[in-house]
Amino acid sequence: MSNSIQIQVADSHLYPGCAVRIAHLPEPARGAAAVVEFADGSGANATCHRRALDELELMVDRYATQKRHPVDTRHWLLLAVDATHHSWRVKRRLP
Template sequence: MSDAIQIQVADSHLYPGCAVRIAHLPEPAAGPRLADAHVEFADGSGAHATCQRRAHDELELSVDGYATQRRHPVNARHWLLFAVDATQHSWRVKRRLP
């Protein structure tokens, strides 16, 4: 998964308002495109995900189910993120999507 987008989450799970860091997000290609991602949570757990730009400063993130380091199961979820800075390295979870 070396070409997957690396996403770091400031907690052991995602929720509205949660801080997210994406060091390198590829520029949007012509039209929406799904990209593979690996999400690393603050407790050391991780999950596979896919992400897709919705707008210049919005990103849809679909995270597969995973277990936290304390073995708490977290179901697969779909999230909307928004960019907090112009470099688009800092993001926040806006809301959960259906």
């Protein structure tokens, strides 16, 4: 998955308000494979889709934290917090 988007999360899981870093975004209106790296060293596969210039949908596959806490597949809405679109925050969980 060398063409995957790399997403770095500032915690061991995602939640509203959580900080996220994304170096390279997917093209608008196209989905892209992603690899999510959590602060505790755990990781998950994901897909992301830009809804608008400052909005990103992120569907994270099931994974386990380093403390072996299982986290089910979840769908999130992220909002950009800077003009470079490298820093994001989780806005809310999507159905």
